[in-house]
Amino acid sequence: MPARHLNLHGIVPSALAEGVARLQARLNIPDGFPAEVLAAADEAARAPRLPALDRTDLELVTIDPPGSRDLDQAVQIGRDGSGYLVSYAIADIAAFVRPGDPIDVEAHRRGQTFYAPHRRFPLHPPVLSEGAASLLPGEVRPALLWQIRLDADGATVEKEVRRALVRSRAQLSYDEVQMELDTDRADDSLDLLREVGLLREERETARGGVSLTIPEQEIEVRSPGRWRLKFRRPVRIEDWNAQISLLTGMSAARIMLDHNVGILRTLPHAEETALSKLRRTAAALEIPWPTGQPYPEFIRTLDMHRPEDAAMGYAATMLFRGADYDAFAGTHPLLDVHAALATEYAHVTAPLRRLVDRYTEETCVALCAGRPVPEWVLAAYERLPEEMNASNSRAATFEHSIIDMTEALTLSGRVGQEFVGTVIELRGKSPERARVMINKPAVEADVVGTPQLGERLRVRLDRVDIAQGRTEFSLVERVLGPGRGGPHE
DSSP: OOGGGOOOTTTSOHHHHHHHHHHHHHTTOOSSOOHHHHHHHHHHHHSOOOOSOBOTTSOEEEEESTTOOOOOEEEEEEEETTEEEEEEEEEOGGGTOOTTSHHHHHHHHHOBOEEETTEEEOSSOHHIIIIITSOOBTOEEEEEEEEEEEOTTSOEEEEEEEEEEEEEEEEEEHHHHHHHHHTTOOOHHHHHHHHHHHHHHHHHHHHTOOOOOOOEEEEEEEETTEEEEEEEOOOHHHHHHHHHHHHHHHHHHHHHHHTTEEEEEEBOOOOHHHHHHHHHHHHHTTOOOOTTOOHHHHHTTOOTTSHHHHHHHHHHGGGGOOOEEEEEESSOOSOOOBTTTTBOOOOOSOTTTBHHHHHHHHHHHHHHTTOOOOHHHHHHTTTHHHHHHHHHHHHHHHHHHHHHHHHHHHHTTOTTOEEEEEEEEEOOOSSOEEEEEETTTTEEEEEESOOOTTOEEEEEEEEEETTTTEEEEEEEEEEEOSOTTSOOO
């Protein structure tokens, strides 16, 4: 799409507008929807297919970043004898979209919602994804209602999903819920969310799963046209909320595996050579990794506030490569595990924003009702893994490239200045380069040279190209070698 069609003025910093427009065109990220898709969405919003079961009695709430409109999930957790009952409502986009209709065809073209700091490029028209299908507070909505019974230790006892009408009571933000929990003002359901979240984390640890919580580099829009970068560490409620989503994805995967039909999200186990390389990295960073200590236990000893530990966390991400989707019907899949979670897993909790979730939800709701999986769902299995992998690749390139451009914008006007950063990755390119994390400003940069992981460097900014998202740094001097005892910012 030509750049002149993009409405970027006054939102994207003017120095970035050209680069963002070129990037969007190169990745074929659509700006808006065709007229026939919008017309079909308007009609669907007026006449959704509603279920007979009414569960608007549930005290559900959504927990999302502030300002979110595409609300996929709402949760309520209650006591169930000595255990718990998790009620998790997922937006039912299939109540509005028919197989092969213009909305469906366009969704397959996109694969998922693409995010930029100034706007989102949604999977479905906003009249659905931010309106009629979204679990907005106070609105009665069709949903896929998961109800999962857990025992006192947080283990799954029973699970099912049915179509139902639901109504969210409130739209909460992560920081808002964390504040209520920290000040003992949260209601019973939120208190139990923390309780169940902690139990599920314990179970994750026991089965050998691991979640990497390294600082996230993100763009903050301070005002229209003013962007800045920061490193953000999630608050704990995000971890506990994520455990409910993971619980639901694991439950869905188990249902599909028990019936030999479905689509899993998979990740192969790391090869021994990769683990050996990771051990060498720990030794280079002077981080103790006792012989015989399993990788998940070692990762949990890291303090991501320490530069050298953060470097170790970045190095560990190499074990999370190779994620895929595996569709199967009538036979057991070749790979049935997500190695990072150390269990089976499926994507089911974000159908407004991710295409595959509509199909896994339809599979599970049919199986739980004792019905055959619909033919239109089975027909899509063959192409869905390829569609999702291609869409994931586009989304990652889009987001990373915008961060690169914002880094260049942040550093523009500072050519010749020096900065101090920590080596978080060795690139191994020709010429050899190292990736350096600079805290002030919050950027990551490549530097030519062969320093050690975790080493502190003083680097000089030599060149900036905002539209291309490129910065060039050179090594000035080594400030501090690796080691857990030295000072850090």
